[in-house]
Amino acid sequence: MAHGECCGGNGACKTDAGNEPRLHEELLVRYLRGVESFDPRIFDLTDEQTDTAFLPDAGVGRWPVRVLMGHLADTEIVMTHRLRRTIAEECPVLNLWDNDAFVDGGLYSPELRSPVAGFVAAIHTMRRWTAELLMSLSAEQWERKAMHPDRGELTVHQIVELTVRHLEHHNEFLQKKLDKMLGAREEAPAGGCGSGCCCSKPEETDKAAAANG
Secondary structure, eight states: OOTTGGGTTSSOOOOSSOOOHHHHHHHHHHHHHGGGGSOGGGGGOOHHHHTOOOOGGGSSOSSOHHHHHHHHHHHHHHHHHHHHHHHHSSSOBOOOOOHHHHHHTTTTOTTTTOOHHHHHHHHHHHHHHHHHHHTTOOHHHHTOEEEETTTEEEEHHHHHHHHHHHHHHHHHHHHHHHHHHHOOOSOOOTTSOSTTOTTSOOSSOOHHHHHHO
16 A cells, blocks of 8 residues: 555545544543543452453453453553554554464463553553643644554544543453452442443444453
8 A cells, every 4th residue: 555545645644524622622531531440459459369260151251350451551552652653654554463462472471470550550651641642633633544454544533532442341341350359349439430431332342352351
């Protein structure tokens, strides 16, 4: 594919009609909330609980908490880089990544004992850093485009939305895992939207993600 082809070859990388500023503001609120939606009991788990896998019929996703949190952190790194490329480059072609290979390759294995707090800190840092950039964007920059090999054209707004939905979706499974191991959560954090911030859900749920949690 020729460079700039997704923009008709003119390098403009924007659509004729931008989104209303309010839509960006609401999305940024959800983006910045990020790790604040996690149940804080995640930091109280023993290593055994953190590495507990679940059977499919448990309905909480199969991945252990450590794997789930590692996946969220790595996904955040990938999505942050995609956002920065889309803002800076002219219609970049985004690379795919095999998230299952990260799991199968042992990046989140119990032997490494990667701390959950480290994964949470990585997500928080990425979002705080990137939010400063996003808040500086013009309406035209929010509509800059990249080409995804599977999804096709994606705007900056759409990439941010995918990033937000991904964490919200997996956080639902994280909450289910914690509730199963520790009992139901008594109350949501003050001022929050409750577990996973389920105010908005994607129309289509990734079946693999749902299976693995």
